[in-house]
Amino acid sequence: MTRAHEPPPIDPASHAIFLDFDGTLAELVDDPDAVALPEGTLDPLIALQRACGGALAIVSGRKVSDLDRFLAPLSFAAAGVHGLERRVEPGGETTRLMTADELDPVREALNGLVEENPRLQLEDKGLALVVHYRTAPDLKDTARSAVKHAVKDRDDLLVMDGDNIVEVHPAGMNKGRALAAMMEDAPFKGRIPVYAGDDTTDEYALEEVKRRGGISIKVGSRNSAAEYRLADVEAVHRWIAETIG
Numbered sequence: 001m002t003r004a005h006e007p008p009p010i011d012p013a014s015h016a017i018f019l020d021f022d023g024t025l026a027e028l029v030d031d032p033d034a035v036a037l038p039e040g041t042l043d044p045l046i047a048l049q050r051a052c053g054g055a056l057a058i059v060s061g062r063k064v065s066d067l068d069r070f071l072a073p074l075s076f077a078a079a080g081v082h083g084l085e086r087r088v089e090p091g092g093e094t095t096r097l098m099t100a101d102e103l104d105p106v107r108e109a110l111n112g113l114v115e116e117n118p119r120l121q122l123e124d125k126g127l128a129l130v131v132h133y134r135t136a137p138d139l140k141d142t143a144r145s146a147v148k149h150a151v152k153d154r155d156d157l158l159v160m161d162g163d164n165i166v167e168v169h170p171a172g173m174n175k176g177r178a179l180a181a182m183m184e185d186a187p188f189k190g191r192i193p194v195y196a197g198d199d200t201t202d203e204y205a206l207e208e209v210k211r212r213g214g215i216s217i218k219v220g221s222r223n224s225a226a227e228y229r230l231a232d233v234e235a236v237h238r239w240i241a242e243t244i245g
């Protein structure tokens, strides 16, 4: 691990907190639908949101509606599908920044891929398609080349590698841009951003936070642009608990 540092204490009066979900707040599991927050961690999260005057957002590759399911009854601001979905007001409306029709031909091709390779799983998020190979690591190259082939000559679509997944969605958005947009509005505006995330897709947000003089935290030991480290999901929740005292 390079330059591993524990993050400095959070100041709820001046910081805006942005948290990734899978691998940061919830442990990674084989079935993407079977994730859950560790027991006893929801109340501290709610207390942190309150302490920060609501300046807490979840920034995820997940759909906002899925995040709602996993985090209920917490009501929160969110950037879903890497920022292609946005909800500024906790409990407010979720807006979609783009349409999903352009994914139809890719959807058809990837449905064919999982029919041929039933150990691969296709997650259809509407605005994004994800091929999961966590339980079939030998099919990683098959999955990646099928997705690459399906988007051939499509400049309007972007392929992103994640943790045991390969994902395709409309180009032009990432977690860094989503964070920058959220920082334009209350209650985030004027605060110093803090971001914690574990995956390659979180690097966009970690870079953005560094540019803004905020606190960038990588969860885990993989390479990162982040300045600080937390070892795992358990350490993230310990850090949250310590922040709220």
Ligand SMILES: O=P(O)(O)OC[C@H]1O[C@H](O[C@H]2O[C@H](CO)[C@@H](O)[C@H](O)[C@H]2O)[C@H](O)[C@@H](O)[C@@H]1O
Binding pocket: 020, 021, 022, 023, 027, 028, 029, 030, 031, 032, 033, 035, 059, 060, 061, 062, 123, 125, 130, 132, 134, 162, 163, 164, 165, 167, 199, 201
């Ligand atoms: O940005 P995140 O909140 O970290 O979401 C990223 C992706 O998370 C989910 O996949 C990951 O978690 C699954 C459940 O633990 C795991 O099986 C998979 O291997 C991980 O990559 C989700 O299914 C994706 O849609 C998100 O993009």
